[in-house]
Amino acid sequence: xxxxxxxxxxxxxxxxxxxxxxxxxxxxxxxxxxxxxxxxxxxxxxxxxxxxxxxxxxxxxxxxxxxxxxxxxxxxxxxxxxxxxxxxxxxxxxxxxxxxxxxxxxxxxxxxxxxxxxxxxxxxxxxxxxxxxxxxxxxxxxxxxxxxxxxxxxxxxxxxxxxxxxxxxxxxxxxxxxxxxxxxxxxxxxxxxxxxxxxxxxxxxxxxxxxxxxxxxxxxxxxxxxxxxxxxxxxxxxxxxxxxxxxxxxxxxxxxxxxxxxxxxxxxxxxxxxxxxxxxxxxxxxxxxxxxxxxxxxxxxxxxxxxxxxxxxxxxxxxxxxxxxxxxxxxxxxxxxxxxxxxxxxxxxxxxxxxxxx
Amino acid sequence: xxxxxxxxxxxxxxxxxxxxxxxxxxxxxxxxxxxxxxxxxxxxxxxxxxxxxxxxxxxxxxxxxxxxxxxxxxxxxxxxxxxxxxxxxxxxxxxxxxxxxxxxxxxxxxxxxxxxxxxxxxxxxxxxxxxxxxxxxxxxxxxxxxxxxxxxxxxxxxxxxxxxxxxxxxxxxxxxxxxxxxxxxxxxxxxxxxxxxxxxxxxxxxxxxxxxxxxxxxxxxxxxxxxxxxxxxxxxxxxxxxxxxxxxxxxx
Numbered sequence: 214x215x216x217x218x219x220x221x222x223x224x225x226x227x228x229x230x231x232x233x234x235x236x237x238x239x240x241x242x243x244x245x246x247x248x249x250x251x252x253x254x255x256x257x258x259x260x261x262x263x264x265x266x267x268x269x270x271x272x273x274x275x276x277x278x279x280x281x282x283x284x285x286x287x288x289x290x291x292x293x294x295x296x297x298x299x300x301x302x303x304x305x306x307x308x309x310x311x312x313x314x315x316x317x318x319x320x321x322x323x324x325x326x327x328x329x330x331x332x333x334x335x336x337x338x339x340x341x342x343x344x345x346x347x348x349x350x351x352x353x354x355x356x357x358x359x360x361x362x363x364x365x366x367x368x369x370x371x372x373x374x375x376x377x378x379x380x381x382x383x384x385x386x387x388x389x390x391x392x393x394x395x396x397x398x399x400x401x402x403x404x405x406x407x408x409x410x411x412x413x414x415x416x417x418x419x420x421x422x423x424x425x426x427x428x429x430x431x432x433x434x435x436x437x438x439x440x441x442x443x444x445x446x447x448x449x450x451x452x453x454x455x456x457x458x459x460x461x462x463x464x465x466x467x468x469x470x471x472x473x474x475x476x477x478x479x480x481x482x483x484x485x486x487x488x489x490x491x492x493x494x495x496x497x498x499x500x501x502x503x504x505x506x507x508x509x510x511x512x513x514x515x516x517x518x519x520x521x522x523x524x525x526x527x528x529x530x531x532x533x534x535x536x537x538x539x540x541x542x543x544x545x546x547x548x549x550x551x552x553x554x555x556x557x558x559x560x561x562x563x564x565x566x567x568x569x570x571x
Numbered sequence: 572x573x574x575x576x577x578x579x580x581x582x583x584x585x586x587x588x589x590x591x592x593x594x595x596x597x598x599x600x601x602x603x604x605x606x607x608x609x610x611x612x613x614x615x616x617x618x619x620x621x622x623x624x625x626x627x628x629x630x631x632x633x634x635x636x637x638x639x640x641x642x643x644x645x646x647x648x649x650x651x652x653x654x655x656x657x658x659x660x661x662x663x664x665x666x667x668x669x670x671x672x673x674x675x676x677x678x679x680x681x682x683x684x685x686x687x688x689x690x691x692x693x694x695x696x697x698x699x700x701x702x703x704x705x706x707x708x709x710x711x712x713x714x715x716x717x718x719x720x721x722x723x724x725x726x727x728x729x730x731x732x733x734x735x736x737x738x739x740x741x742x743x744x745x746x747x748x749x750x751x752x753x754x755x756x757x758x759x760x761x762x763x764x765x766x767x768x769x770x771x772x773x774x775x776x777x778x779x780x781x782x783x784x785x786x787x788x789x790x791x792x793x794x795x796x797x798x799x800x801x802x803x804x805x806x807x808x809x810x811x812x813x814x815x816x817x818x819x820x821x822x823x
Contacts, residue, residue, distance in 0.1 A: 222700040225667070226693060401688035405696065406678040408685070413672045416661035423621055423659075424739065425647030425676035434682060480663060 228400055245389060249382045257381040258453075263493035264388035265449045266473060270485035271395045272442030273470045278479040279408065280435040281415030283335065286326070286342030288466035289349035290440040292459075294319045294447025295368075296353060296360050299457055302369040309373055316445045323440020327433040346467055354459045365458030368451045379452075388449055395442055399482055402438075411435050443470075472521070476528050478535025487536040495521070572635065574599045574775050575651075575743055580619060580629035589615045591799040592629070597743065602769055603777045604786045606810070607796035608819060613779040614656060615799075617745050621653055622646055633743065648676050652741035654732040656748045656779075660720045666731050667716055670706060673738035674699040703738060709771075710734045710764060726757045737768070744768065746778035750785050762788045783811065795819065 217224075217231050229235045249257055269291060276282050297318045301311035326345050330338055353360045360366060371378040371387070378387050402408040410431045413421035422428055454461055469492060477488025499520055503511035513519075532539050546553045573596035580593045590612045597603045605613045618624045620631060622643040630639045633649055641649070652673075661669050677699070680692045707713055710730050715723060723731065729749060736744055749765075750758045762785050768774050780786050786793060786807060793810040795802040797819035803810055810816055 222697050222704075225700055226696045398686045401692075402685055405680060405685035405688065405692050406675050407680075407682055409668065409672045410675060412664060412668070413661055413675075416663060417659045419623065420655070420659040420661065421672075422623075422643040423647060423653050424673050424735075425644050426672075427642075427644045438682075 226404060228404075249385055254381045257385045259493065259497060261381070261385045261388040262453060263489050264385075264392040265446050265453065266493050267486050267489035268388075268392050268395045268449065269443045269446035269470060270473050270477070270489050271399050271482065272439040272444075272446070274474045274477075274479075274482065274485045275399060275402070275411065275442065276435055276439035277471065277474055278481070278484070279403070279415060280411040280432065280439075281334075282330065282432065282435065283339045283471070284342040284439070285339045285464070285467045285471065286344075286346035286349075287439075287443050287470045288462045288464065289346040290319050290323060290443035291447040291450060291466060291470075292349060292353060292462035293322055294444025295451035295454070295457055295462070296366075296447075297444070298448030299366055299368040299451045300359055302371075303366070307373075308371050308378075312445065312448050315448045316441050319444025319447070320437040320441035323444075324433050324437040326440070327436030330436065331429050331432055343464065343467070346464060350459060350462065353462075360457070360459075363459065365456055367456050368454070371452050384452065391445065391449065395445065396482060396485075399442075403482075407434065472525055474535075476525065476535055478537030478539075481535075481537040483540075484535050484537035487540075491524075491536070495524075573597060574634060575620075575777070576632045577616075577620075578630045578632075580616065580631065581627045582615065582619060582624055583627060588799050590619065593796070593799075593801045594629075595794050595801065595804060597775055597777050598792075599742075599775055600769065600773065601775060601791040602765060602789050603775075604790040604793045604807075605777070605779045605796060606781070606783070606786060606793060606816075607802075610798075611796040611819075612799040613796055614747055616796075617653060617747050617779060620646070620651065620745060647739055647741075650739075650742040651745065652736035652739040652743075653745035654729075654736050654747055654749060656751065658725075658728045658732050660728060660732060660735070662720050665717055665719050666707075666712060666723070666734075667703065669720060669731060669735050670703040670738045671699055673735045674702065676739055702740075706734045706737045709737070709767065725752050726754070729753060729757075733764070737772070737774070741774060744774050744776045746776060746780075748779055748781060750780060750782045758782060758785055761785065765789045787811070 219225065224230065229238065245260075248260065252260070269287070272290070273284070273287055276284055294315050298311050298315035301314055302308065306314065326342070330341060333341055354362055356362070357364075371384070376383075378384055399408075403412075410421070410426045413424060413426055414428060414431050414435075418428060421431070451457055473488035473492045474485060475488075476491050477486070478484030496517060499517050503516070510516075528535060534541075575597040577596070578594050580590055581588070582590045593612075593616065595603075605616065607613050615624065619626055620638075622638070622641055622645075626639060630637060632638065633646075633651060636649060638646060638649065661672060664672075679695055680689075684692045707716060710733065712727075712730060712734055715727055715731065720728060720731065729752065733746070733749065736746075746765075750761055753761060765776060765778075766789060769776055776789075778790075790807050792804060793807050794804045795810050795813065795816040797815075802815045802819060803813045805813070
């Protein structure tokens with residue numbers, strides 16, 4: 214078992230608690246940086262896709278896992294980010310400007326959506342955001358001069374200072390870099406007053422107010438930030454898709470985003486990454502499984518959504534804290550090996566307010 | 572001048588008049604207790620002061636500022652902190668994070684500096700961290716520092732809540748039944764801590780309490796209530812022997 218001897222307060226503020234963490238995260242960083250040397254084109258593309266999911270996941274996690282507000286409308290932010298970015302590119306705006314502009318636009322839309330959401334929590338908020346998603350989808354389908362309507366629009370290739378980022382290797386590094394920055398920003402947020410205000414609102418609104426936290430402003434900030442991260446992911450996603458059409462962003466996308474943070478583990482940024490890996494690579498795993506398994510299993514229609522659903526149900530029953538929660542328990546068990554108390558996690562309440570009796 | 576003044580406060584829920592024309596004042600540096608049978612409207616008064624309930628009539632001033640219409644988060648910014656009857660802590664977080672959240676009113680950073688964690692944000696975090704440690708020292712919470720609230724016994728949660736309120740560095744501290752759920756030993760410790768808070772930190776305390784022993788030990792003045800109305804205000808022994816108060820508790 215590791216005992217961390219703290220000798221100054223900076224140790225509680227720093228991102229890494231001890232050298233062990235520095236070593237393992239450094240190793241991970243090295244591994245993902247060197248991955249293009251080993252992996253072929255196809256898997257690089259798949260990993261870039263996982264990173265894009267993770268960027269969107271950071272946004273969803275800030276709102277759902279840290280502020281306790283459930284949204285079923287995040288596919289709309291993904292779509293708005295993608296379309297805004299693609300439209301700006303077609304207008305001749307350079308890539309390095311168009312990404313932040315699309316992100317800022319998403320933050321603005323998120324703020325506006327957050328305003329009516331101030332009085333709603335739980336299932337009511339989920340339905341309201343679902344309605345927003347439908348409205349956004351309708352606008353995208355019908356605003357043909359900008360979005361191309363049902364015919365869709367082609368996304369210009371990403372170029373930075375005359376250098377094309379279209380190949381699998383540059384795009385991999387682009388996604389990885391932006392994911393790194395997103396995680397860094399989210400970690401910073403969570404160790405400063407803004408992030409703690411989110412957590413306060415999640416755990417007790419009355420208490421948060423009596424601590425001087427402005428509920429309305431905090432919730433709107435959470436919505437805006439969440440939309441910004443998701444929109445940022447959307448702008449990258451547009452390049453992966455290559456050709457935007459309304460059916461790329463549906464309610465199912467929103468549900469997948471929510472599923473990602475629940476499976477990964479609510480209330481942890483590591484959970485975002487686990488969830489993104491799960492969501493991004495599972496379809497591939499299923500596709501491989503189809504070839505290996507006997508034909509009559511591989512050809513069952515609806516195998517993929519079925520397996521997704523099954524895994525979600527199993528998680529909700531056996532591990533509501535997600536992959537990250539399970540990992541924390543395993544680590545604690547290893548730490549305290551013969552002395553682990555089975556009841557350690559028995560009394561914890563759920564993160565999502567929908568699951569609470571009020 | 573009084574630190575806090577309430578003038579003719581009234582509030583009703585449907586047909587029930589929870590608080591009827593209650594006036595009182597809290598002087599700087601004193602411990603002011605509100606007692607009364609269950610349902611007398613004691614906690615309701617605290618919720619009016621915290622601005623969780625809208626007053627039907629009457630006014631409240633804190634340090635000369637009218638707070639009758641202030642939004643709830645403004646109350647903490649002005650310097651009034653409170654605890655809750657059944658503890659309202661941030662369940663999933665550690666004691667340390669709970670106390671850090673209470674520093675929100677003292678924040679000097681904004682969203683952008685927080686996102687980038689600029690040197691100013693780091694300095695602020697270190698300052699907060701140091702100030703939290705002073706409160707932990709004062710209330711002897713060292714052994715709980717890194718524990719999540721969910722793993723704490725009830726008595727410790729009560730103390731963490733008081734610690735969290737102190738982290739706001741308030742001028743007026745509202746304690747809603749601080750001794751409920753504590754054993755006699757913990758209650759005795761509490762009375763020492765309340766005296767320390769007033770004497771060392773210079774914080775004025777107003778509390779709702781049932782334990783007459785605690786009230787008599789620490790209070791300078793006591794207000795007795797029944798059925799939403801104030802019966803009498805005075806020093807503890809005076810109130811304990813007041814005929815109206817005895818009638819409210821024991822009947823005719």
